[in-house]
Amino acid sequence: MTAVQPKTTLPSVEETFDSLSPATDEVVGTYPVHTAADVRATVDAAREAAVWWAGLGFDGRAERLRRWKGVIARRLPQLCQVVRDETGKPIADAQLESVLAIEHIAWAGKHARKILGRQRRSAGLLMSNQAATVEYQPLGVVGVIGPWNYPVFTPLGSIAYALAAGNAVVFKPSEYTPGVGKWLVDAFNEVVPEQPVLQLITGFGETGAALVTSGVGKIAFTGSTATGKRIMAAAADTLTPVIIEAGGKDAVLVDADADLDAAADATVWGAFSNSGQTCIGVERVYVHERVHDAFVAKVVEKSRDVRAGSDEAAQYGPVTMPSQLAVIKRHITGALASGGRALVGGVDAVGDRYVQPTVLVDVPEDAEAVQEETFGPTVTIAKVRDMDEAVEKANDTRYGLGSTVFSKARGMELAGRLRSGMTSINAPLSFAGIASLPFGGVGDSGFGRIHGPEGLREFARPKSIARQRFTAPIALTTFQRKEKTDALVAKLITVLHGKR
Numbered sequence: 001m002t003a004v005q006p007k008t009t010l011p012s013v014e015e016t017f018d019s020l021s022p023a024t025d026e027v028v029g030t031y032p033v034h035t036a037a038d039v040r041a042t043v044d045a046a047r048e049a050a051v052w053w054a055g056l057g058f059d060g061r062a063e064r065l066r067r068w069k070g071v072i073a074r075r076l077p078q079l080c081q082v083v084r085d086e087t088g089k090p091i092a093d094a095q096l097e098s099v100l101a102i103e104h105i106a107w108a109g110k111h112a113r114k115i116l117g118r119q120r121r122s123a124g125l126l127m128s129n130q131a132a133t134v135e136y137q138p139l140g141v142v143g144v145i146g147p148w149n150y151p152v153f154t155p156l157g158s159i160a161y162a163l164a165a166g167n168a169v170v171f172k173p174s175e176y177t178p179g180v181g182k183w184l185v186d187a188f189n190e191v192v193p194e195q196p197v198l199q200l201i202t203g204f205g206e207t208g209a210a211l212v213t214s215g216v217g218k219i220a221f222t223g224s225t226a227t228g229k230r231i232m233a234a235a236a237d238t239l240t241p242v243i244i245e246a247g248g249k250d251a252v253l254v255d256a257d258a259d260l261d262a263a264a265d266a267t268v269w270g271a272f273s274n275s276g277q278t279c280i281g282v283e284r285v286y287v288h289e290r291v292h293d294a295f296v297a298k299v300v301e302k303s304r305d306v307r308a309g310s311d312e313a314a315q316y317g318p319v320t321m322p323s324q325l326a327v328i329k330r331h332i333t334g335a336l337a338s339g340g341r342a343l344v345g346g347v348d349a350v351g352d353r354y355v356q357p358t359v360l361v362d363v364p365e366d367a368e369a370v371q372e373e374t375f376g377p378t379v380t381i382a383k384v385r386d387m388d389e390a391v392e393k394a395n396d397t398r399y400g401l402g403s404t405v406f407s408k409a410r411g412m413e414l415a416g417r418l419r420s421g422m423t424s425i426n427a428p429l430s431f432a433g434i435a436s437l438p439f440g441g442v443g444d445s446g447f448g449r450i451h452g453p454e455g456l457r458e459f460a461r462p463k464s465i466a467r468q469r470f471t472a473p474i475a476l477t478t479f480q481r482k483e484k485t486d487a488l489v490a491k492l493i494t495v496l497h498g499k500r
Protein backbone atom coordinates (compact mmCIF):
# COMPACT_ATOMS: atom_id res chain seq x y z
CA MET A 1 0.00 0.00 0.00
CA THR A 2 1.29 3.47 -0.80
CA ALA A 3 2.21 5.54 2.22
CA VAL A 4 -0.37 8.10 3.23
CA GLN A 5 0.76 11.52 4.39
CA PRO A 6 -0.18 12.25 7.98
CA LYS A 7 -3.15 14.56 8.02
CA THR A 8 -2.52 16.24 11.34
CA THR A 9 0.55 17.67 12.95
CA LEU A 10 0.63 15.86 16.25
CA PRO A 11 3.05 16.87 18.96
CA SER A 12 6.11 14.63 18.80
CA VAL A 13 5.28 11.25 20.26
CA GLU A 14 7.82 9.77 22.60
CA GLU A 15 6.28 6.61 23.93
CA THR A 16 5.54 3.60 21.72
CA PHE A 17 4.23 0.08 22.20
CA ASP A 18 4.75 -3.16 20.30
CA SER A 19 2.04 -5.22 18.68
CA LEU A 20 2.87 -8.91 19.20
CA SER A 21 1.79 -12.02 17.32
CA PRO A 22 -0.14 -14.14 19.85
CA ALA A 23 1.08 -17.25 18.01
CA THR A 24 4.81 -16.50 18.25
CA ASP A 25 5.25 -13.43 20.48
CA GLU A 26 7.11 -11.89 17.56
CA VAL A 27 6.87 -8.07 17.28
CA VAL A 28 4.72 -7.34 14.21
CA GLY A 29 4.55 -3.58 14.57
CA THR A 30 5.34 -0.59 16.79
CA TYR A 31 2.88 2.23 17.34
CA PRO A 32 2.70 5.50 19.25
CA VAL A 33 1.02 5.75 22.61
CA HIS A 34 -1.01 8.87 21.89
CA THR A 35 -1.43 11.25 24.79
CA ALA A 36 -4.48 13.30 25.76
CA ALA A 37 -2.92 16.29 23.95
CA ASP A 38 -2.46 14.21 20.78
CA VAL A 39 -6.07 13.09 20.99
CA ARG A 40 -7.30 16.67 21.39
CA ALA A 41 -5.26 17.79 18.34
CA THR A 42 -6.66 14.89 16.31
CA VAL A 43 -10.24 15.69 17.29
CA ASP A 44 -9.69 19.39 16.49
CA ALA A 45 -8.50 18.48 12.98
CA ALA A 46 -11.45 16.12 12.62
CA ARG A 47 -13.90 18.94 13.41
CA GLU A 48 -12.82 20.84 10.32
CA ALA A 49 -12.76 17.70 8.22
CA ALA A 50 -16.30 16.89 9.36
CA VAL A 51 -17.61 20.13 7.84
CA TRP A 52 -15.95 19.33 4.51
CA TRP A 53 -17.16 15.70 4.55
CA ALA A 54 -20.73 16.69 5.43
CA GLY A 55 -20.57 19.15 2.52
CA LEU A 56 -19.93 16.31 0.06
CA GLY A 57 -23.55 15.24 0.57
CA PHE A 58 -24.92 11.72 0.51
CA ASP A 59 -23.88 11.02 -3.08
CA GLY A 60 -20.33 12.36 -2.69
CA ARG A 61 -19.81 10.31 0.46
CA ALA A 62 -21.36 7.19 -1.05
CA GLU A 63 -18.91 7.45 -3.94
CA ARG A 64 -15.90 7.63 -1.58
CA LEU A 65 -17.22 4.74 0.51
CA ARG A 66 -17.70 2.75 -2.69
CA ARG A 67 -14.06 3.36 -3.61
CA TRP A 68 -12.88 2.48 -0.09
CA LYS A 69 -14.65 -0.88 -0.15
CA GLY A 70 -13.12 -1.46 -3.58
CA VAL A 71 -9.61 -0.97 -2.18
CA ILE A 72 -10.35 -3.32 0.73
CA ALA A 73 -11.87 -5.96 -1.57
CA ARG A 74 -8.94 -5.86 -4.02
CA ARG A 75 -6.32 -6.07 -1.25
CA LEU A 76 -8.18 -8.60 0.88
CA PRO A 77 -5.23 -11.05 1.15
CA GLN A 78 -3.01 -8.26 2.49
CA LEU A 79 -5.58 -7.21 5.10
CA CYS A 80 -6.18 -10.84 6.13
CA GLN A 81 -2.45 -11.31 6.71
CA VAL A 82 -2.34 -8.27 9.02
CA VAL A 83 -5.34 -9.68 10.92
CA ARG A 84 -3.63 -13.07 11.19
CA ASP A 85 -0.36 -11.50 12.33
CA GLU A 86 -2.06 -9.63 15.17
CA THR A 87 -4.77 -12.09 16.26
CA GLY A 88 -3.40 -15.47 15.18
CA LYS A 89 -6.73 -16.42 13.56
CA PRO A 90 -6.79 -18.49 10.34
CA ILE A 91 -6.72 -16.51 7.09
CA ALA A 92 -10.14 -17.93 6.13
CA ASP A 93 -11.68 -16.48 9.31
CA ALA A 94 -9.99 -13.12 8.71
CA GLN A 95 -11.47 -13.18 5.22
CA LEU A 96 -14.97 -13.97 6.50
CA GLU A 97 -15.07 -11.00 8.87
CA SER A 98 -13.60 -8.70 6.21
CA VAL A 99 -16.14 -9.80 3.60
CA LEU A 100 -19.01 -9.06 5.99
CA ALA A 101 -17.47 -5.67 6.80
CA ILE A 102 -17.28 -4.80 3.08
CA GLU A 103 -20.99 -5.61 2.79
CA HIS A 104 -21.69 -3.17 5.62
CA ILE A 105 -19.69 -0.35 4.00
CA ALA A 106 -21.64 -0.95 0.78
CA TRP A 107 -25.00 -0.97 2.56
CA ALA A 108 -24.32 2.14 4.65
CA GLY A 109 -23.18 4.18 1.65
CA LYS A 110 -26.06 3.07 -0.52
CA HIS A 111 -28.89 3.60 1.99
CA ALA A 112 -27.82 6.74 3.90
CA ARG A 113 -29.75 9.19 1.71
CA LYS A 114 -33.02 7.26 1.91
CA ILE A 115 -32.81 6.79 5.68
CA LEU A 116 -31.26 10.08 6.77
CA GLY A 117 -32.41 12.45 4.05
CA ARG A 118 -35.36 14.84 4.47
CA GLN A 119 -38.66 13.07 5.07
CA ARG A 120 -42.17 14.49 5.20
CA ARG A 121 -44.32 13.84 8.26
CA SER A 122 -48.06 14.33 8.67
CA ALA A 123 -48.77 17.59 10.54
CA GLY A 124 -52.13 16.37 11.90
CA LEU A 125 -55.54 17.99 11.63
CA LEU A 126 -55.02 20.78 14.18
CA MET A 127 -51.76 21.85 12.51
CA SER A 128 -52.79 21.14 8.93
CA ASN A 129 -51.58 24.57 7.79
CA GLN A 130 -48.00 23.37 8.47
CA ALA A 131 -45.62 21.29 6.35
CA ALA A 132 -43.63 19.00 8.67
CA THR A 133 -40.27 17.46 7.78
CA VAL A 134 -37.46 15.68 9.61
CA GLU A 135 -33.90 15.22 8.44
CA TYR A 136 -30.95 13.53 10.13
CA GLN A 137 -27.89 15.71 10.47
CA PRO A 138 -24.39 14.47 11.29
CA LEU A 139 -23.08 14.79 14.85
CA GLY A 140 -19.69 16.17 13.75
CA VAL A 141 -16.89 13.97 15.08
CA VAL A 142 -17.54 10.42 16.27
CA GLY A 143 -15.02 8.57 18.43
CA VAL A 144 -14.88 4.82 17.77
CA ILE A 145 -13.16 2.55 20.32
CA GLY A 146 -12.72 -1.03 19.17
CA PRO A 147 -11.81 -4.49 20.46
CA TRP A 148 -9.34 -6.99 19.02
CA ASN A 149 -11.44 -10.11 18.48
CA TYR A 150 -12.93 -9.04 15.11
CA PRO A 151 -10.68 -6.06 14.38
CA VAL A 152 -12.17 -5.45 10.92
CA PHE A 153 -15.85 -6.35 11.24
CA THR A 154 -16.52 -4.85 14.66
CA PRO A 155 -15.13 -1.30 14.36
CA LEU A 156 -16.29 -0.95 10.75
CA GLY A 157 -19.84 -1.65 11.96
CA SER A 158 -19.63 1.76 13.63
CA ILE A 159 -17.13 3.55 11.36
CA ALA A 160 -18.88 2.85 8.04
CA TYR A 161 -22.26 3.97 9.35
CA ALA A 162 -20.85 7.07 11.09
CA LEU A 163 -19.05 8.10 7.89
CA ALA A 164 -22.08 7.46 5.70
CA ALA A 165 -24.11 9.69 8.04
CA GLY A 166 -21.66 12.54 7.36
CA ASN A 167 -19.39 12.45 10.41
CA ALA A 168 -15.62 12.50 10.66
CA VAL A 169 -14.29 9.61 12.76
CA VAL A 170 -11.38 9.28 15.18
CA PHE A 171 -10.68 5.59 15.62
CA LYS A 172 -8.85 4.02 18.56
CA PRO A 173 -8.35 0.32 17.81
CA SER A 174 -7.46 -2.19 20.51
CA GLU A 175 -3.84 -2.18 21.64
CA TYR A 176 -3.75 -5.81 20.41
CA THR A 177 -4.66 -4.88 16.81
CA PRO A 178 -3.32 -1.40 15.99
CA GLY A 179 -1.89 -2.63 12.67
CA VAL A 180 -5.34 -3.65 11.40
CA GLY A 181 -6.68 -0.25 12.42
CA LYS A 182 -3.87 1.51 10.59
CA TRP A 183 -4.38 -0.56 7.46
CA LEU A 184 -8.09 0.35 7.32
CA VAL A 185 -7.46 4.06 7.96
CA ASP A 186 -4.65 4.20 5.37
CA ALA A 187 -6.90 2.56 2.77
CA PHE A 188 -9.60 5.17 3.46
CA ASN A 189 -7.14 8.04 3.20
CA GLU A 190 -6.13 6.86 -0.24
CA VAL A 191 -9.64 7.52 -1.50
CA VAL A 192 -10.23 10.60 0.69
CA PRO A 193 -6.85 12.39 0.54
CA GLU A 194 -8.26 15.94 0.91
CA GLN A 195 -9.12 16.03 4.61
CA PRO A 196 -8.51 13.88 7.75
CA VAL A 197 -12.02 12.45 7.75
CA LEU A 198 -10.97 9.13 9.30
CA GLN A 199 -7.99 9.25 11.67
CA LEU A 200 -6.21 6.71 13.81
CA ILE A 201 -5.07 7.13 17.38
CA THR A 202 -3.25 4.28 19.09
CA GLY A 203 -2.46 3.33 22.66
CA PHE A 204 -4.00 1.71 25.71
CA GLY A 205 -7.04 2.45 27.85
CA GLU A 206 -5.75 5.95 28.73
CA THR A 207 -5.77 6.96 25.06
CA GLY A 208 -9.35 5.66 24.74
CA ALA A 209 -10.32 7.52 27.92
CA ALA A 210 -8.89 10.75 26.48
CA LEU A 211 -11.06 10.29 23.39
CA VAL A 212 -14.17 9.88 25.57
CA THR A 213 -13.63 13.29 27.20
CA SER A 214 -12.33 15.09 24.08
CA GLY A 215 -15.65 16.71 23.19
CA VAL A 216 -16.62 14.37 20.34
CA GLY A 217 -20.30 14.22 19.34
CA LYS A 218 -20.63 10.55 20.27
CA ILE A 219 -18.57 7.58 21.39
CA ALA A 220 -19.21 4.18 19.80
CA PHE A 221 -17.56 1.64 22.07
CA THR A 222 -17.21 -2.09 21.49
CA GLY A 223 -15.47 -4.13 24.17
CA SER A 224 -16.02 -5.58 27.60
CA THR A 225 -18.92 -4.65 29.87
CA ALA A 226 -16.53 -3.45 32.58
CA THR A 227 -14.84 -0.96 30.24
CA GLY A 228 -18.23 0.07 28.84
CA LYS A 229 -19.37 1.08 32.32
CA ARG A 230 -16.20 3.12 32.88
CA ILE A 231 -16.69 4.87 29.54
CA MET A 232 -20.31 5.70 30.27
CA ALA A 233 -19.38 7.17 33.65
CA ALA A 234 -16.60 9.27 32.11
CA ALA A 235 -18.85 10.43 29.25
CA ALA A 236 -21.47 11.67 31.74
CA ASP A 237 -19.21 14.58 32.66
CA THR A 238 -19.57 16.19 29.23
CA LEU A 239 -22.99 14.62 28.46
CA THR A 240 -21.34 12.86 25.52
CA PRO A 241 -23.74 10.21 24.21
CA VAL A 242 -22.42 6.65 23.97
CA ILE A 243 -23.23 3.40 22.24
CA ILE A 244 -22.07 0.41 24.24
CA GLU A 245 -21.57 -2.89 22.38
CA ALA A 246 -20.37 -5.13 25.19
CA GLY A 247 -20.01 -8.77 26.12
CA GLY A 248 -22.46 -11.65 25.88
CA LYS A 249 -23.34 -15.12 27.13
CA ASP A 250 -25.32 -16.26 24.14
CA ALA A 251 -27.52 -19.34 24.30
CA VAL A 252 -28.72 -21.83 21.70
CA LEU A 253 -32.14 -23.45 22.17
CA VAL A 254 -32.66 -26.88 20.61
CA ASP A 255 -36.31 -27.95 20.34
CA ALA A 256 -37.54 -31.55 20.08
CA ASP A 257 -38.26 -31.17 16.34
CA ALA A 258 -34.93 -29.49 15.50
CA ASP A 259 -32.53 -30.62 12.79
CA LEU A 260 -29.99 -32.04 15.25
CA ASP A 261 -27.11 -32.22 12.80
CA ALA A 262 -27.51 -28.57 11.91
CA ALA A 263 -27.91 -27.59 15.59
CA ALA A 264 -24.81 -29.56 16.60
CA ASP A 265 -22.80 -28.08 13.74
CA ALA A 266 -23.88 -24.54 14.68
CA THR A 267 -23.04 -25.18 18.33
CA VAL A 268 -19.55 -26.50 17.57
CA TRP A 269 -18.74 -23.70 15.13
CA GLY A 270 -20.41 -20.99 17.23
CA ALA A 271 -18.61 -22.08 20.40
CA PHE A 272 -15.11 -22.86 19.13
CA SER A 273 -14.45 -20.73 16.05
CA ASN A 274 -12.08 -17.82 16.70
CA SER A 275 -11.12 -19.72 19.87
CA GLY A 276 -14.49 -18.76 21.36
CA GLN A 277 -13.47 -15.10 21.33
CA THR A 278 -16.73 -13.97 19.76
CA CYS A 279 -19.13 -11.58 21.50
CA ILE A 280 -22.04 -13.43 19.87
CA GLY A 281 -20.33 -16.82 20.23
CA VAL A 282 -22.25 -19.80 21.61
CA GLU A 283 -21.54 -20.27 25.32
CA ARG A 284 -24.64 -22.18 26.56
CA VAL A 285 -27.07 -24.67 25.01
CA TYR A 286 -30.51 -25.71 26.34
CA VAL A 287 -31.83 -28.89 24.73
CA HIS A 288 -35.29 -30.49 24.91
CA GLU A 289 -35.06 -33.71 26.96
CA ARG A 290 -36.41 -35.82 24.09
CA VAL A 291 -33.39 -35.06 21.90
CA HIS A 292 -30.80 -34.16 24.52
CA ASP A 293 -28.71 -37.34 24.44
CA ALA A 294 -28.69 -37.57 20.64
CA PHE A 295 -27.72 -33.90 20.36
CA VAL A 296 -24.90 -34.22 22.91
CA ALA A 297 -23.53 -37.27 21.09
CA LYS A 298 -23.42 -35.29 17.82
CA VAL A 299 -21.70 -32.29 19.47
CA VAL A 300 -19.09 -34.58 21.04
CA GLU A 301 -18.45 -36.32 17.74
CA LYS A 302 -18.13 -33.07 15.77
CA SER A 303 -15.91 -31.50 18.46
CA ARG A 304 -13.33 -34.24 18.05
CA ASP A 305 -12.59 -32.96 14.52
CA VAL A 306 -11.85 -29.44 15.77
CA ARG A 307 -8.41 -28.39 16.95
CA ALA A 308 -6.59 -25.22 17.96
CA GLY A 309 -3.14 -24.58 16.47
CA SER A 310 -1.02 -22.37 14.27
CA ASP A 311 -0.74 -24.80 11.33
CA GLU A 312 -2.90 -24.53 8.23
CA ALA A 313 -5.04 -27.51 9.19
CA ALA A 314 -6.07 -26.08 12.57
CA GLN A 315 -9.64 -24.75 12.73
CA TYR A 316 -8.80 -21.90 15.07
CA GLY A 317 -5.81 -20.13 16.53
CA PRO A 318 -4.46 -19.00 19.88
CA VAL A 319 -6.12 -17.06 22.65
CA THR A 320 -5.21 -13.50 21.67
CA MET A 321 -5.10 -11.99 25.15
CA PRO A 322 -2.92 -14.11 27.49
CA SER A 323 -4.81 -12.93 30.60
CA GLN A 324 -7.96 -14.67 29.29
CA LEU A 325 -6.36 -18.12 29.77
CA ALA A 326 -6.80 -17.84 33.54
CA VAL A 327 -10.49 -16.90 33.15
CA ILE A 328 -11.17 -19.88 30.87
CA LYS A 329 -9.36 -22.23 33.26
CA ARG A 330 -11.27 -20.85 36.26
CA HIS A 331 -14.63 -21.33 34.55
CA ILE A 332 -13.84 -24.94 33.60
CA THR A 333 -12.42 -25.77 37.05
CA GLY A 334 -15.45 -24.21 38.77
CA ALA A 335 -17.86 -26.11 36.52
CA LEU A 336 -16.17 -29.44 37.27
CA ALA A 337 -15.90 -28.72 41.01
CA SER A 338 -19.65 -28.03 41.20
CA GLY A 339 -20.68 -31.35 39.66
CA GLY A 340 -20.18 -30.70 35.95
CA ARG A 341 -18.52 -33.17 33.58
CA ALA A 342 -16.26 -32.49 30.61
CA LEU A 343 -17.23 -34.78 27.70
CA VAL A 344 -14.58 -33.16 25.54
CA GLY A 345 -11.51 -31.30 26.82
CA GLY A 346 -11.45 -30.09 30.42
CA VAL A 347 -8.92 -28.22 32.52
CA ASP A 348 -6.03 -29.76 30.57
CA ALA A 349 -7.44 -28.28 27.36
CA VAL A 350 -6.10 -24.90 28.51
CA GLY A 351 -2.49 -24.62 27.32
CA ASP A 352 -0.25 -21.59 27.59
CA ARG A 353 -1.31 -20.22 24.19
CA TYR A 354 -3.91 -22.54 22.69
CA VAL A 355 -7.11 -23.87 24.27
CA GLN A 356 -8.62 -27.07 22.86
CA PRO A 357 -12.43 -27.49 22.61
CA THR A 358 -14.26 -28.22 25.87
CA VAL A 359 -17.86 -29.49 26.13
CA LEU A 360 -19.38 -29.38 29.61
CA VAL A 361 -22.61 -31.00 30.84
CA ASP A 362 -24.42 -31.15 34.22
CA VAL A 363 -23.08 -27.72 35.17
CA PRO A 364 -25.24 -25.92 37.78
CA GLU A 365 -26.90 -22.78 36.43
CA ASP A 366 -25.22 -20.58 39.02
CA ALA A 367 -21.68 -21.63 37.99
CA GLU A 368 -19.43 -18.98 36.45
CA ALA A 369 -19.26 -21.11 33.29
CA VAL A 370 -23.01 -20.50 32.83
CA GLN A 371 -23.30 -16.94 34.16
CA GLU A 372 -20.12 -15.11 33.07
CA GLU A 373 -18.66 -14.50 29.61
CA THR A 374 -15.92 -17.17 29.23
CA PHE A 375 -14.63 -15.87 25.88
CA GLY A 376 -12.93 -19.19 25.20
CA PRO A 377 -13.65 -22.38 23.22
CA THR A 378 -15.99 -23.90 25.80
CA VAL A 379 -19.72 -24.64 25.84
CA THR A 380 -22.17 -25.87 28.49
CA ILE A 381 -25.09 -28.09 27.46
CA ALA A 382 -28.14 -28.50 29.73
CA LYS A 383 -31.24 -30.70 29.45
CA VAL A 384 -34.66 -28.97 29.77
CA ARG A 385 -38.10 -30.58 30.11
CA ASP A 386 -39.70 -28.19 27.60
CA MET A 387 -38.98 -25.02 25.66
CA ASP A 388 -40.56 -22.79 28.32
CA GLU A 389 -37.83 -23.90 30.69
CA ALA A 390 -35.27 -23.35 27.92
CA VAL A 391 -36.45 -19.75 27.41
CA GLU A 392 -36.50 -19.10 31.15
CA LYS A 393 -32.96 -20.38 31.63
CA ALA A 394 -31.59 -18.67 28.53
CA ASN A 395 -33.04 -15.37 29.79
CA ASP A 396 -31.69 -15.81 33.31
CA THR A 397 -28.51 -13.82 32.67
CA ARG A 398 -27.38 -10.23 33.06
CA TYR A 399 -26.29 -10.27 29.40
CA GLY A 400 -28.54 -10.19 26.34
CA LEU A 401 -26.61 -9.89 23.09
CA GLY A 402 -27.49 -12.64 20.58
CA SER A 403 -29.18 -16.05 20.68
CA THR A 404 -30.07 -18.92 18.38
CA VAL A 405 -33.11 -21.19 18.12
CA PHE A 406 -33.24 -24.54 16.37
CA SER A 407 -36.90 -25.51 15.93
CA LYS A 408 -39.04 -26.42 12.94
CA ALA A 409 -42.45 -25.39 14.29
CA ARG A 410 -41.79 -22.75 16.96
CA GLY A 411 -38.75 -20.78 15.74
CA MET A 412 -40.38 -17.35 15.50
CA GLU A 413 -42.33 -17.74 18.74
CA LEU A 414 -39.28 -18.79 20.78
CA ALA A 415 -37.08 -16.12 19.16
CA GLY A 416 -39.57 -13.42 20.16
CA ARG A 417 -39.47 -14.55 23.79
CA LEU A 418 -35.68 -14.48 24.14
CA ARG A 419 -34.32 -11.42 25.95
CA SER A 420 -31.53 -10.56 23.53
CA GLY A 421 -30.96 -7.91 20.89
CA MET A 422 -30.74 -10.44 18.07
CA THR A 423 -31.77 -14.04 17.40
CA SER A 424 -31.08 -16.33 14.48
CA ILE A 425 -33.30 -19.31 13.70
CA ASN A 426 -31.98 -22.62 12.34
CA ALA A 427 -28.54 -21.15 11.47
CA PRO A 428 -25.76 -19.68 13.58
CA LEU A 429 -25.16 -15.90 13.97
CA SER A 430 -26.85 -15.10 10.64
CA PHE A 431 -28.20 -11.72 11.85
CA ALA A 432 -24.62 -10.36 11.94
CA GLY A 433 -24.18 -10.77 8.18
CA ILE A 434 -27.46 -9.07 7.23
CA ALA A 435 -26.54 -5.42 6.80
CA SER A 436 -30.11 -4.17 7.11
CA LEU A 437 -30.57 -5.66 10.60
CA PRO A 438 -29.62 -3.59 13.66
CA PHE A 439 -26.94 -5.11 15.87
CA GLY A 440 -26.72 -4.61 19.63
CA GLY A 441 -27.73 -5.92 23.00
CA VAL A 442 -29.73 -5.40 26.18
CA GLY A 443 -28.71 -5.44 29.84
CA ASP A 444 -24.98 -5.86 30.44
CA SER A 445 -24.48 -6.43 26.70
CA GLY A 446 -25.01 -2.69 26.24
CA PHE A 447 -27.37 -0.44 24.32
CA GLY A 448 -27.64 1.45 21.07
CA ARG A 449 -27.49 -0.17 17.66
CA ILE A 450 -25.00 -0.38 14.82
CA HIS A 451 -25.86 -1.72 11.31
CA GLY A 452 -29.05 -1.13 9.33
CA PRO A 453 -31.23 2.00 9.39
CA GLU A 454 -31.01 2.15 13.19
CA GLY A 455 -27.21 2.08 12.92
CA LEU A 456 -27.23 5.06 10.55
CA ARG A 457 -29.58 7.02 12.81
CA GLU A 458 -27.30 6.37 15.82
CA PHE A 459 -24.76 8.66 14.20
CA ALA A 460 -27.13 11.51 13.35
CA ARG A 461 -29.43 13.89 15.16
CA PRO A 462 -32.99 14.34 14.00
CA LYS A 463 -33.78 17.88 12.95
CA SER A 464 -37.49 18.71 12.88
CA ILE A 465 -38.79 21.58 10.78
CA ALA A 466 -42.37 22.88 10.69
CA ARG A 467 -43.04 25.35 7.87
CA GLN A 468 -46.27 27.35 7.84
CA ARG A 469 -47.92 27.03 4.46
CA PHE A 470 -50.85 29.39 5.10
CA THR A 471 -52.38 31.28 8.03
CA ALA A 472 -54.50 28.95 10.12
CA PRO A 473 -58.26 29.66 10.14
CA ILE A 474 -58.13 29.00 13.90
CA ALA A 475 -55.10 30.83 15.36
CA LEU A 476 -53.96 29.05 18.52
CA THR A 477 -50.53 30.50 19.31
CA THR A 478 -51.41 34.13 19.82
CA PHE A 479 -52.69 36.40 22.61
CA GLN A 480 -55.33 37.51 20.08
CA ARG A 481 -57.04 34.14 20.52
CA LYS A 482 -60.73 34.54 21.27
CA GLU A 483 -62.93 32.62 23.74
CA LYS A 484 -64.87 31.46 20.72
CA THR A 485 -61.69 29.81 19.40
CA ASP A 486 -61.06 27.96 22.68
CA ALA A 487 -64.65 26.70 22.69
CA LEU A 488 -64.28 25.53 19.09
CA VAL A 489 -61.03 23.73 19.88
CA ALA A 490 -62.59 22.00 22.91
CA LYS A 491 -65.49 20.82 20.72
CA LEU A 492 -63.15 19.66 17.97
CA ILE A 493 -60.95 17.66 20.32
CA THR A 494 -64.01 15.94 21.83
CA VAL A 495 -65.17 14.94 18.35
CA LEU A 496 -61.67 13.72 17.42
CA HIS A 497 -60.61 11.95 20.62
CA GLY A 498 -63.53 11.86 23.04
CA LYS A 499 -65.22 8.65 21.84
CA ARG A 500 -65.93 6.15 24.60
Ligand code: NAD
Nearest residue numbers: 146147148173174204205208209223224227245246247279
Ligand atom coordinates in the same frame (compact mmCIF):
# COMPACT_ATOMS: atom_id res chain seq x y z
P1 NAD B 1 -11.74 -4.12 26.41
O1 NAD B 1 -12.95 -3.55 27.10
O2 NAD B 1 -10.62 -4.58 27.24
O3 NAD B 1 -11.11 -3.04 25.39
C1 NAD B 1 -11.86 -2.49 24.33
C2 NAD B 1 -11.25 -1.16 23.93
O4 NAD B 1 -11.44 -0.21 24.98
C3 NAD B 1 -9.75 -1.19 23.67
O5 NAD B 1 -9.47 -0.39 22.54
C4 NAD B 1 -9.17 -0.57 24.92
O6 NAD B 1 -7.92 0.06 24.73
C5 NAD B 1 -10.22 0.47 25.26
N1 NAD B 1 -10.26 0.92 26.66
C6 NAD B 1 -9.86 0.24 27.77
N2 NAD B 1 -10.09 0.99 28.87
C7 NAD B 1 -10.65 2.15 28.45
C8 NAD B 1 -11.13 3.32 29.11
N3 NAD B 1 -11.11 3.44 30.43
N4 NAD B 1 -11.66 4.31 28.36
C9 NAD B 1 -11.74 4.19 27.02
N5 NAD B 1 -11.29 3.13 26.33
C10 NAD B 1 -10.76 2.10 27.04
O7 NAD B 1 -12.31 -5.27 25.47
P2 NAD B 1 -11.50 -6.30 24.56
O8 NAD B 1 -10.84 -7.30 25.42
O9 NAD B 1 -10.69 -5.54 23.56
O10 NAD B 1 -12.67 -7.01 23.75
C11 NAD B 1 -13.34 -8.16 24.19
C12 NAD B 1 -14.72 -7.82 24.68
O11 NAD B 1 -15.42 -7.14 23.64
C13 NAD B 1 -15.57 -9.02 25.01
O12 NAD B 1 -16.28 -8.79 26.20
C14 NAD B 1 -16.52 -9.13 23.83
O13 NAD B 1 -17.73 -9.78 24.12
C15 NAD B 1 -16.73 -7.70 23.50
N6 NAD B 1 -17.19 -7.52 22.13
C16 NAD B 1 -18.47 -7.08 21.94
C17 NAD B 1 -18.97 -6.93 20.65
C18 NAD B 1 -20.37 -6.42 20.41
O14 NAD B 1 -20.66 -6.04 19.30
N7 NAD B 1 -21.24 -6.40 21.40
C19 NAD B 1 -18.15 -7.22 19.56
C20 NAD B 1 -16.85 -7.66 19.78
C21 NAD B 1 -16.38 -7.80 21.08
